[in-house]
Amino acid sequence: MREPQGVRWTLACLTLLCLSLAGGCSFNRGTIGDEFKQEDVAAIKKGVSTRTEVVSALGAPDRVVEANGHEIFQYYRYDIKAKGLFLILLNFSRLNIKSDDLYVFLNKNGVVDEVVFGKRTDHLEFQFWPFGD
Amino acid sequence: MGDKHDTATRQFLLPLATCLVSLVLSGCGFASFTRLSVNDPIKPEDVTFITPGKTTLAEVIAKLGTPDEVIGLDDAGAVVSYHFLDAKYARINYGWPLQFVSPVSVDMILAGGGLATDVFQVAFDSQWVARQQAFAKHVQASQYRLWPFKDD
Secondary structure, three states, rough: OOOOOOOOHHHHHHHHHHHHHHHEEEEEEEOOOOOOOOOHHHOOOOOOOOOHHHHHHHHHOOOEEEEEEEEEEEOOOOOOOOEEEEEEEEEEEEEEEEEEEEEEEEOOOOOEEEEEEOOHHHHOOOOOOOOOO | OOHHHHHHHHHHHHHHHHHHHHOOOOOOOEEEEEEEOOOOOEEEEEEEEOOOOOOOHHHHHHHHHHOOOOEEEEOEEEHHHHHHHEEEEEEEOHHHHHOOOOOOOOOEEEEEEEEEEEEEEEEEOOEEEEEEEEEEOOOHHHHOOOOOOOOO
């Protein structure tokens, strides 16, 4: 079915209006700390690896905590993604930050009892829409 | 090493985020809406599985992921914390349309927002079994405020 001339003109005008309102967009990225290498984390074995081996593989921890007879080494990293959509009238932007955390629990003999690694940054997205969840 | 570095890094995070927000906001038009989120929020319904005297640290980590912080207690036991933050900011420049009729640029900006930080904490005994859980703050503070003169 052929569209009436008026509808086509309206669509063309709306397209032009949308294009004139599209000012631009931006993508920004930042990180704090080095990314955890899977092989370094996998190299830490429960009941085998020692404090020295942990530090040798991962470097000095960002934080050391004493709890329940354990010395806990904490390593963390932050990833930041920001996106902005700039229209002539309206600007929308959103900045998302997530962290990866690695905990190594050492017993009184300095041997690894537990390794807990959580990677939240896998689900970090570039988003510009600042509303909703 | 340790707490000093930890504090320095976390203190560095907010200014860095603020700089990025400023960069993102650099192309301001008539109205801007900006949001900053740190980690996914944990809701009260997400933590109903935690039963004091029963739930272990491993179970908490399996459901909620790794905590952001572990603090040892003097009387044996530990507290693990999950941090999350939601900040919203809105800005409207009512003078912006005047640029089309006025020879000089006039700004009349109304802006406002809210920063909602929340921490979910679980206290564990010496066997890493949950003793108590609580949200430290609440996230209702995060909202766009187009009228900054309102008190609530």
